[in-house]
Amino acid sequence: MNLVLAFISLILFIHQTHSNTCIAYASYLGNETDRAALLAFKNKVFKDIQGNMSSWNESISHYNWPGVSCSHRHAGRVTALDLPRQKLVGTIPPDIGNLTFLRRINLMANQLRGHIPKEFRRLFRLNTLVLEQNELGGEIPWNLSSCVGMRYLFMNYNRLSGRIPNELRYLVERELTAFVVSQNDLTGEIPIWLGNGSSLIQLELGDNHLRGQIPAELGSISKLEFLELDSNNLTRRIPSSIHNLTTLVYLDLVGNNLHGQVPQSLPNATGLEDLFLSSNSFTGNVPVNLGNLRNLKIISFAENQLQAGPDGLSFLTAFTNCTELKLLDxxxxxxxxxxxxxxANWTNTLQTLSLGSNQITGNIPPEIEKLNGLQELELCNNSISGEIPLGIGKLKNLTILYLWGNKISGTIPSSLGNISHLLELRLQHNQxxxxIPPSLGWCRQLLVLILSDNNLNGTIPKEVVGLSSLSVFFDVARNFLTGPLPLEVGNMSQIVYVDLSDNTLTGEIPSTLSQCIMLQNLNMSGNIFEGSIPPSLRTMIGLQYVDLSRNRLSGQxxxxxxxxxxxxWLNLSFNSLEGEVPREGLFRDMKCISITENKDLCGGIKELGLPACKVRNTKKWRKLPKLKASIAVTVSFFIVLACLIVVVYWRRKSTMRPSTALPIEERFQKVSYAKLRQATDEFSPSHLIGQGSHGSVYRGMLDGNRSVAVKVLNLRQKGAFKSFLAECEALRNIRHRNLVNIITVCSSIDFTGVEFKALVYDLMQNGSLEQWLHPSENQLDMPKLNLRQRLGIAIDVASAIEYLHHHCHTNILHGDLKPSNVLLDHDMVARVCDFGLARFLHGSPNLDASQCQASSSGLKGTIGYVAPEYGLGGTSSLQGDVYSFGILLLEMFTGMxxxxxxxxxxxxxxEFVKTAQSKSLLKILDPSLLSMEYPAGIGNDQINDANAVRFEENVVEIMRIGVLCSMKLPNERMDMTNALSKLVAVKEKFLKHGM
Incomplete structure (x- = not known):
């Protein structure tokens, strides 16, 4: 018996040992398969900016790799792959299908391309698949239906096409909670089998090419909270079944072709918070019972054909029941x-009230002052009369006030000056x-002020015209304003559009107007301006439209x-101008100019039909008395003699000075080596802020109170002395707000008797653009640049290069434009620096860039930013800088x-950006920028779709400018003047919409 028991025990022991060995062996095989699949994914990622995958190697176990989670029960088997917003560029390999224990994949907001691998069908345990905001193309794989445990499916913001596969119905009929495929190129009709999704909470199919009607079966999704079908081609009426979804929180049907009346049964969806029905063809009245939606936060019915009932706008009273209402449009x-x-009984949470472009009459109710949470008030383009309520100044949070296109009378309330956050004030086309109240000058953030087509009188207050914040529109045209244009107009240095036409303004055109360096449109016609056109306006090279007609201007x-x-367009007609009409530039085309009714003009192109200018009669000189001729000859002799003496004196003095004496020293007093040594704490390494091929830059404090950057040349480095001379010569000839400001220069010897040379600049507190775009490991906590900041920096850099190319006495080529040579001051204003490779080009500023060639060959630069033709031995030109700027612009917005x-x-x-132009440029946008502008992701239910569209339009235009500037052939590139103009136009659109 004991022998039998012993035998049985031996059998059981062998079986148990064999089983454990098999399990261990299977686990080992699974571990190796999972590791191999992850390494295959790493190999397909050819860009990893964040560096999270750098530790994916043999030195540590894969369950310790960043972004990888493993099972506790099945050691080493991967259960989650989380790498969102990592700036990954590459493809998803089919090997991912070998990670059969995966439950979650989150690769959102990267730059992954190619198709979704069909091998995903093996991931039967997968419950979450997040691939949104990538560049994935092709069709949605039908065999995803094999992932029987799928609950969350997010594929929005890709390039997926085709129809929604019918096979996905099996996922919907199980436990799928979120089905999000918006922002793709899907076609066909909305499948009715989506109505079988008893577990669906979130269904987003917006911004595709879906057609047909909204299936009534969607009303059967009893748990549905988010339904987004916007921007498709859907037709007919809203099915009544949708109104019975009491769980529905968010309904977006914007931008379709839906028609009929807004359903009376819509308030049955009692949980609704956000309701978007704008940009359709709805007719009839607004149901009064919409006020029963007590949780309503946003209601937008804009751009339809809705009408008021017998009681007019009384239906608005019903919304006083909506205690959380924020936007009513x-x-x-x-x-x-x-x-x-x-x-007045509406909640103080209301932020936006838009009733513009209707046929509303009556007055603006004074009770509106009680809506102290209001940020945007749009009552424009109606027939509203009466006066602007004095109490409107109590709306301290107001940023947008549109009352234009009405019949409003009375005065502009001075209380508007109390609205310190006001960005746009549009009151044009009223009575x-x-x-103009000077108190408007207290609105220190005002970007747009339009008061045209009214009956305003008096002078233009200097407090208003001197607002430095005004950067888009200043328009007071067609009023009865008098007096001179204040000199403070120059404070609007960023203004784009100025219209003063058809008033009775007097005096001369102020020379300070030239400080408006961003001005594109200037209309001063129909006034009583006199005197000549100021010479200072020569710096306003960004002007596109100038109208000075119907004044009393004189001179040439x-x-x-x-x-x-x-x-x-240049209109100078109906003035008293005289002299010869120029022949070049826009004067060669009659369609671009108007100079009629200036009686004393002559010359110009023959098409103008002007008389020829009289030639000066030189014979009169010969008839002068001999005495006068003798005096002239004598004076000329002494002038020539004086010049010779001066030349001899300076030549002798120059031979006594060291050969390193520079012209720049005549302008800037030299500073001693000892003083710079003291300012930088003996050139301490702790003060080192930058290092280049020709020297090092130190932070210092000069004279105890001035922060400076000291660039010390390494004279042992080949080319350093030449670089020093080039930079001195360049900086001696230039001055611009977007160029680094040189304080002084040092050319001396150090305490050991070695030659020492340094340049001293104002210290830029915010470092270089390179640090902001690509922070080092110890700078990862730096804040990211938002879209407005990047656009501003791009305009600053373009202004600097455009100045060097076209507005210096001799065209100057920078030669080394890159992010590390763009510095940012305390206000984040960009300043271009490092002119060590600068070149003076032969030719006047009037020549085309192609005609301007460098004074020396062999131009150097930085790899990646140097124009392609330089590598082939091509002659350096202004277009080389344009190429560098184009690459810099693309780098700023892609982060690459x-x-x-x-x-x-x-x-x-x-090529990378050019290829993406035909698709969606948002896919290659710097993910940190996209997440900053839209933290919840574009397409999220809380995002205003119109803003998202404008955002993308602005990005597309910026990228287009970068591509045109960086074309391979120099003659295909945009010049800097045009590039600057285009960027400023983008900024105008950007600010116009308050983005």
Missing amino acids: FGHNKFTGEIPASI LEGD IPIYFENFTVLE KPTDVMFEDGWTLH
Whole structure:
């Protein structure tokens, strides 16, 4: 018996040992398979900016790799792959299908391309798949239906096409909670089997090409909270079944072709918070019972054909029940009647009230002052009369006030000056009278001020015209304003559009107007301006439209207008101008100029039909008395003699000075080596802020109170002395707000008797653009640049280069434009620095860039930013700088260096962006920028779709400028003047919409 028991025990022991060995062996095989699959994914990622995958190697176990989670029960088996927002560029390999224990994949907001691998079908345990905001293409794989445990499916913001596969119905019929495939190129009709998704909470199919009607079956999804079908081609009515979804929180049907009346049964969806029905063809009245939606936060019915009922706008009273209402938009409909005083009972949470472009009459109710949470008030383009309530100044949070296109009378309330956050004030096309209140000058953030087409009188207050914040529109045209244009107009240095036409303004055109360096459109016609056109306006090379007609201007037409390459229209008619009309530039085309009714003009192109200018009669000189001729000869002799003496004196003095004496020293007093040594704490390494090929830059404090950057040349380095001379010569000739400001220069010997040379600049507190775009490991906590900052920096850099190319006495080529040579001051204003490779070009500023060649060959630069023709021995030109600027611009908005490892074998940053132009540029946008502008992701239910569209339009235009500047052939590139103009236009659109 004991023998039998012993035998049985032996059998059991052998079996147990064999089983454990098999399990261990299977686990080992699984571990190796999972590791191999992860390494295959790493190999397909050819860009990893964050570096999270750098530790994916043999030195540590894969369950310790960043972004990888493993099972506790099955050691080493991967259960989650989380790498969102890592700036990964590459493809998803089919090997991912070998990670059969995966439950979650999150690769959102990267730059992954190619197709979704069909091998995903093996991931039967997968419950979460997040691939949104990538560049994935092809069709949605039908075999995803094999992932029987799928609950969350996010594929929005890709390039997926085709129809929604019918096979996915099996996922929907199980436990799928979120089905999000918006922002793709899907076609066909919305499948009715989506109505079988008893577990669906989130269904987003917006911004595709879906057609047909909304299936009534969607009303069967009893747990549905988010339904987004916007921007498709859906037709017919909203099915009544949708209104019975009591769990529905968010409904977005914007931008379709839906029609009929807004359903009376819509309030049955009692949980609704956000309701978007704008940009459709709805007719009839707004249901009064919408006020029963107590949780309503946003309601937008704009751009439809809705009308008011017998009681006019009284239906608005119903919304007093919505205690959490933030946005109410009924603009662009056919509403009539008066705004009820009952709006005073609305909640203070209301931020936006838009009733513009209707047929509303009556007054603005004074009770509106009680809506102290209001940020945007749009009552424009109606027939509202009466006066602007004095209490409107109590709306301290107001940023947008649109009252234009009405019949409002009375004066502009001075209380508007109390609204310190006001960004845009548009009151044009009314019947306002009286003065422009100087108190508007207290609105220190005002970007747009339009008061045209009223009955305003008095002078333009210097407090208003001197607002430095005004950077988009200043328009007071067609009023009865008098007096001179204040000199403070120059404070609007960033203004784009100025219209002063058809008033009775007097005096001369102030020379300070030239400080408005961003000005594109200037209209001063129909006034009583006199005197000549100021010479100082020659710096306003960004002007596109100039109208100075119908004034009393005299003198000659300035010849500098010939150099305004982007100027499209110049109207100087009905003045008293005289002299010869220029022939070059826009004066060669009669369609671009108007100079009629200036009786004393002559010359110009023959098409103008002007008389020839009289030639000076030189014979008169010969008839002068001999005495006068003798005096002239004598004076000339002494002048020549004096010049010779001066020349001899300076030549002798120059031979006594060291050969290193520089012209720049005549302008800047030299500073001693000892003083610089003391300012930088003996050139301490702790003060080192930068290092280049020709020297080092130290932070210092000069004279105890001035922060400076000291660039010390390494004279042992080949080319350093030449670089020093080039930089001194360049800085001696230039001065611009977007160029680094040199304080002084040091050319001396140090305490050991060695030659010492240094340049001293103002210290830029915010370092270089390179540090902001590509922070080092110890700078990862630096804040990211937002879109407005990047655009501003791009305009600053373009202004600097455009100045060097076209507005210096001799054209100057920078030669080494890159992020590390762009510094940012305390206000984040960009300043271009490092002129060590600068070149003076032969030719005047009037020549085309192609005609200007460098004074020396063999121009150097930085790999990735140097124009392609330089590598082939091409002559350096202004277009080389344009190429560098184009690459810099693309780098700023993609976050990708032109020297990245992905750019090889002819594949460049230019080609990368150019290829993406035909698709969605948002996919290659710097993920940190996209997440900053839209933290929840574009397409999220809380995002205003119109803003998202404008955001993308601005990005597309910026990228297009970068691509045109970085074309391979020099003659195909945009010049800097045009590039600057285009960027400023983007900024104008950007600010216009308050983005």
